[in-house]
Amino acid sequence: MxxxxxxxxxxxxxxxxxxxxxxxxxxxxxxxxxxxxxxxxxxxxxxxxxxxxxxxxxxxxxxxxxxxxxxxxxxxxxxxxxxxxxxxxxxxxxxxxxxxxxxxxxxxxxxxxxxxxxxxxxxxxxxxxxxxxxxxxxxxxxxxxxxxxxxxxxxxxxxxxxxxxxxxxxxxxxxxxxxxxxxxxxxxxxxxxxxxxxxxxxxxxxxxxxxxxxxxxxxxxxxxxxxxxxxxxxxxxxxxxxxxxxxxxxxxxxxxxxxxxxxxxxFVADFIGKMNFIPSTCVAIDDDGVTARVSGNAVFKVPRHQVRSATLPSVGDRLDLAVRPERTQIRAGNVQASGIAGIVEAKAYVGAFQWLIVRLADGTVVHVQSQCGGAAGNIEERSAVDLTFHTAAVQAFRGD
Ligand SMILES: Nc1ncnc2c1ncn2[C@@H]1O[C@H](COP(=O)(O)OP(=O)(O)OP(=O)(O)O)[C@@H](O)[C@H]1O
Ligand SMILES: [Mg+2]
Missing domain, CATH: 3.40.50.300 (P-loop containing nucleotide triphosphate hydrolases)
Structure with missing residues (x-):
């Protein structure tokens, strides 16, 4: 100017x-x-x-x-x-x-x-x-x-x-x-x-x-x-x-x-720090919040106050589940019925922690940040893994 x-x-x-x-x-x-x-x-x-x-x-x-x-x-x-x-x-x-x-x-x-x-x-x-x-x-x-x-x-x-x-x-x-x-x-x-x-x-x-x-x-x-x-x-x-x-x-x-x-x-979720957006479909709604189904049919419940939308979504609506890489837990194999199955595409050590890039069955890419020496330590590239997160770590945005 x-x-x-x-x-x-x-x-x-x-x-x-x-x-x-x-x-x-x-x-x-x-x-x-x-x-x-x-x-x-x-x-x-x-x-x-x-x-x-x-x-x-x-x-x-x-x-x-x-x-x-x-x-x-x-x-x-x-x-x-x-x-x-x-x-x-x-x-x-x-x-x-x-x-x-x-x-x-x-x-x-x-x-x-x-x-x-x-x-x-x-x-x-x-x-x-x-x-x-x-x-x-x-x-x-x-x-x-x-x-x-x-x-x-x-x-x-x-x-x-x-x-x-x-x-x-x-x-x-x-x-x-x-x-x-x-x-x-x-x-x-x-x-x-x-x-x-x-x-x-x-x-x-x-x-x-x-x-x-x-x-x-x-x-x-x-x-x-x-x-x-x-x-x-x-x-x-x-x-x-x-x-x-x-x-x-x-x-x-x-x-x-x-x-x-x-x-x-x-926009804010993505701009401040890193955020995964996992596409899902709203399958149920009750007083407490919404239930969303993601890739591989895993189901997550998101409390009402973690649904970032003025109005509650309807059954069938698309929801993006936002979860930070450091709050995404990863385990080798398909061990948890409630987890999301994926394949490790890449893995990198960055000092005190490691990054893993996981691809879900529906093609979604999820980034995971995990402490070195933690559960992800022995996970190899191309291996099958299972992703989970605590309810408190997830927020749902209306997808469009
Ligand atoms: N004098 C001008 N005439 C026409 N368009 C302008 C003028 N100044 C800014 N714009 C436009 O307004 C928008 C906002 O510009 P602005 O300079 O405020 O952005 P910014 O956030 O400061 O970006 P940056 O981080 O690159 O400095 C841009 O699309 C820019 O092209
Ligand atoms: Mg400027």
Whole structure:
């Protein structure tokens, strides 16, 4: 998008005088020795952004709490950046509204919102020193000159880069450059920090280190963070809550545990961790739940609260039984009458556990993750096996 520009992101004007400290350009300077931030809540209602005939963001409702770390997680093209750009003010929605701390900012220019932003690629000004980069948003906001050096030093120390102020960006590692970008986005003490895949250009080790650093910094400061990523591990590690996006919509919002244990849709089930979907037919319904028949006529009972559907299915309906690979038990031979028979197609050791790929009689492929040395230890490729799972491990989705 042509409108993604770092200068605009940090250029906060002094024209808006709302009475809210966090929307004022001249918000009270931080207490000496630290950066002081009051995280603000964000309310997004019915937000829609259309490009031509396609909706990049489609009717999103989302409440982000003050001081929360919320990630937008979803595959490429799911609308994450578009939503973030509307929060930043670089894009305006076709419909819907955004409020920040109760104030409608839907159509407010980016330079009038007091929001910090960090982009995917290091967006530092290459011709300025680290210190000048961090001072930039303060100058733009006409912070008194005498205050600037002190605030820049505090921001540098916040990201553990004291002593690096005179370097040029080209003299820093990728991780250090992103820390400078974080310092520059927070130096004016915004109540909200938006980050769009800020670590994706870093190698794995540095990325993991920065994940922890950013999370600790956010917790210490209490700033509200909206963090875009398509890396589920990153979202699970860092977030208080995750909004899973698909096709311009929020599919589900929840903690990592909620999304993993109780995914609302097959999309979420498949996107957070790995999930097997075993096709079945509903053969009976009672007050407690549904009974489903799978490949080889094995029958499973799924309690009502584990059927992810607003209405109970009818007899004859297709149901997909979702079960995680690590909750699928495997035994050699056809030993259990209640199990599903299959053949091991492949087996691989991955450190502490092993993966087995099992094909059922109806052609369905099931992945099994099993502890090394466990029951699956002696199972060979091409051998006949029997799969079972605990009732609590299974969820049923309506098939289509
Ligand atoms: N300026 C634009 N003009 C037209 N279509 C756009 C524009 N910006 C985004 N889109 C479309 O909107 C959809 C959502 O794009 P967006 O950049 O928000 O996705 P994303 O989730 O951030 O993806 P990625 O993970 O690849 O960054 C895509 O189909 C994209 O092609
Ligand atoms: Mg994007």
């Amino acid at each position: 042509s409108t993604k520009h770092p200068i605009a992101a940090v250029a906060v004007s002094n024209e808006v005088e709302t009475g809210r400290a966090w929307l004022r350009k001249d918000a009270a300077p931080a207490a000496r020795g630290s950066i002081a931030i009051d995280g603000a809540p964000i309310r997004i209602e019915s937000l829609t952004k259309q490009y031509g005939s396609s909706k990049a963001v489609s009717g999103i409702d989302l409440d982000i709490h003050a001081g929360e770390f919320l990630s937008l997680l979803g595959p490429s093209g799911s609308g994450k950046t578009t939503l973030l750009m509307m929060l930043a003010g670089f894009e305006f929605p076709n419909e819907g509204s955004i409020t920040l701390g109760g104030i409608d900012i839907t159509r407010m220019a980016p330079n009038k919102r007091n929001i910090g932003m960090v982009f995917q690629r290091y967006a530092l000004f290459p011709h300025m020193t680290v210190r000048q980069n961090i001072a930039y948003p303060l100058k733009m906001r006409k912070v008194p000159k005498a205050e600037i050096p002190d605030r820049v030093e505090r921001a540098l120390s916040m990201v553990q880069l004291s002593g690096y102020g005179d370097r040029m960006p080209s003299q820093l590692s990728g991780g250090q450059q992103q820390r400078v970008a974080v310092a520059r986005a927070l130096v004016f003490e915004p109540p909200v920090l938006l980050m769009d895949e800020p670590l994706s250009a870093l190698d794995k080790k540095m990325r993991e280190r920065m994940q922890i650093e950013i999370k600790q910094l956010q917790q210490r400061l209490g700033v509200t963070v909206v963090y875009v990523t398509h890396d589920q591990e990153e979202a699970l590690t860092m977030s208080d809550r995750i909004a899973v996006m698909g096709n311009g919509c929020i599919q589900q919002v929840g903690t990592a545990l909620e999304l993993y244990e109780r995914p609302a849709t097959p």
